[in-house]
Amino acid sequence: MIVSEEQRIRVMEGDWSPLSVGRxxxxxxxQEDPFYVMDVGEVVARYHTWRELMPRVEPFYAVKCNDDKLLVSTLAALGTGFDCASKAEIELVTSIGVRPERIIFANPAKMASHIKYSARVGVDTMxxxxxxxxxxxxxxxxRAQLVVRIRCDAAAAQCPLGIKFGCDPVTEAPRLLKLAAVLGLEVIxxxxxxxxxxxxxxxxxRAIQYSRALFSLAANVGHANMRLLDIGGGFPGSLHSDIREVSQVINGALDTYFSDRSVRVIAEPGRYFAAAAYTLFAMVHATREVSQKDEEGIEQSHTMYFINDGVYGSFNCVLYDHQHxxxxxxxxxxxxxxxxxxxGPSCDGLDCVxxxxxxxxxxxxxxxxxxDxxxxTLPVASAFNGFPVPKVRAVIDSSVWSALKDLWPLSESHFCRGDPMTGPQTVDQSMLPSLSDTPSPSPSHSPAPVFVECALK
Structure with a gap:
């Protein structure tokens, strides 16, 4: 795989945080443009937490959540599968060497051309x-290996999905299983x-109970090789969130209703892996003082701060993902x-973060x-009004890198020293200092973190 500049990861020595890197x-x-600091170690830590708390459930990362190639490559190196919803997402995942059997085409309403492409590249599960x-x-x-998607909505969710996808597990799913058998299609x-x-x-x-009933029914209508349960997504991803409670519910339900370990169990976590790993930095480029009345009608001073990212960029999550x-x-x-x-920076009056x-x-x-x-955020961001989509600056602690470097074959060209994280958004590589001429830090400032540049392959 050709390594692009945006895929490079800086290995951090000493004490650091996304905040210190941003500073x-x-x-x-x-620096004038907005940017992200991505902590690759946060992704790694969450993967290990998942495997510890739900050892039977294989994570298939939902690419739609954040299709940053670096994130996808990191998860691929860790061994996750992938939930893809389109031809482009399948192309992305397979381009980094992920085998077709590690992909589920989990869009219940697919375009015909995308189904044909899936068939050509060997992504059979859909x-x-x-x-x-x-x-x-x-x-x-x-020849597809089919998975029937049922509807079972949570009482409260940040983004409900049942209104668009999923058949009723009692009235519709049995009929679809029978139709698939008549058509000679295999439901697994x-x-x-x-x-x-x-x-x-x-x-x-509740959803696992419904699934168990459909497994039994499917065997009676001609689908004798039912072997996959996909429990979907919905897992929290903020920095201080915890999946311990939900993992206990899932593990208990699996032990009760799917004790047969021949059934493979997967999930489609998205925000769980992506949210906390990315910290956004945006600059205040203008201010405006206005007066507004409070609830009691008293005039109060109010400051409007204009930053260089808005709802047409990273903060589309405010509109589309109901994020606070x-x-x-x-x-x-x-x-x-x-x-x-x-x-936000655009000339649209709705651009309010x-x-x-x-x-x-x-x-x-x-x-x-x-x-968080x-x-x-990134997959939906646009350059509306000519304002750039923030770039990602990826970092990883040296201790984490030491544990994972054997998963990512590297050559000498993947490493360099210097301090390329400072300066304008687009860095002129010819102007970066070499190891021999890197200046010593100013006595009036604390020593800057040491960066060792590397990249995924």
Missing amino acids: HIVDGGL TFDSETELMKIKQHMP GVSFHVGSGTQETGVYL VVAETIEPKCEKPQPCSVW LPNTFLPPLITGEWLMFR MGAY
């Missing part, structure tokens, strides 16, 4: 939830998705937080940090 990048005042989808698959990929399993960012853990138990973002200053402030709002919040007084040129920004 280092903007130090000197030359979902369906309707008669028309079965007819389409019969025409274009009759059941899938469900309780809703993205679910706030109810008990829903997994939090702005933090990257430098300590002693001033008391004041009422304010945060606005935070309509009402509190921040200490800021001036132009200062930076804000937004944590890796889920459903």
Whole structure:
């Protein structure tokens, strides 16, 4: 695989955090565009937590959540599978060497050309939830290994999905299983998705109960080789979230209803892996003082802060993913937080990131940090009004890199020294210092982190 500049990872020595890395990048005042700091170690840690808490459930990362090639490559190196929803996502995953059997084409309403492409590259496992989808698959990929997707909605979810996908497990699914048998199509399993960012853990138990009933029915109508259960997504991904409670529910339900270990169990986590690994940094480039009335009709001063990323960029998650973002200053402030709002850079009046919040007084040129920004942000971001989509600066702690480097074959060309994380958004590589002429840090500043550049293959 050809390594691009955006895939490079800087190995961090000593004490560091995404905040300290962000500060280092903007130090000197030359950085103007927004950017992400991606902590690869956060992805690795979450993978190991998943395997520890749910050893029977194989994670198949939902590519739609964040298709950053670096993230996808990291998860591939760790051994995850992938949930793809389109031809382009299948192309991305297979381009880094992922085998077709590690992919599920988990879109119940697929375009015919995408089914044909899936057949050509050997991605045989795919979902369906309707008669028309079965007819389409019969025409274009009759050898497909099919998974019927049922509907079982959580009582509360950040993004409900059942309104669009999933057949009723009692009234519709049995009829579709019978139709698939009549058409000579092989159904190998059941899938469900309780809703993205679910706030109810008990829903997994209900969905697994429905799945067990359909496994039994399928065997009676001609599908004797039922062997796959896909429990979908919905797992939390913020920095301080925990999957321990939901894992206990899932493990208990699997022990009760799918004690036969011949049934393979997979899941489709997206935000679980992506959200906390990405921290966004955006600069205040303009301010405006206005007056507004509070609930009692009293005039109050209010500051509008304009930053260089907005709802047409990373903060599309505010509109489409119902995310509640939090702005933090990257430098300590002693001033008391004041009422304010945060606005994106475009000329659209709807481009509002935070309509009402509190921040200490800021001036132009200062930076804000937004944590948990890796889920459903980058894939939807656009350069509307000519404002660039933030680039990703990836880092990993040297201890984590030491444990994983054998998974990523490297050559001498993947390593270099210097400090390329400072300066403008687009770095002129010819201007980067070599190891021999890297200047010593100024006595008036604490030593900058040491970066060793490397890359995934």
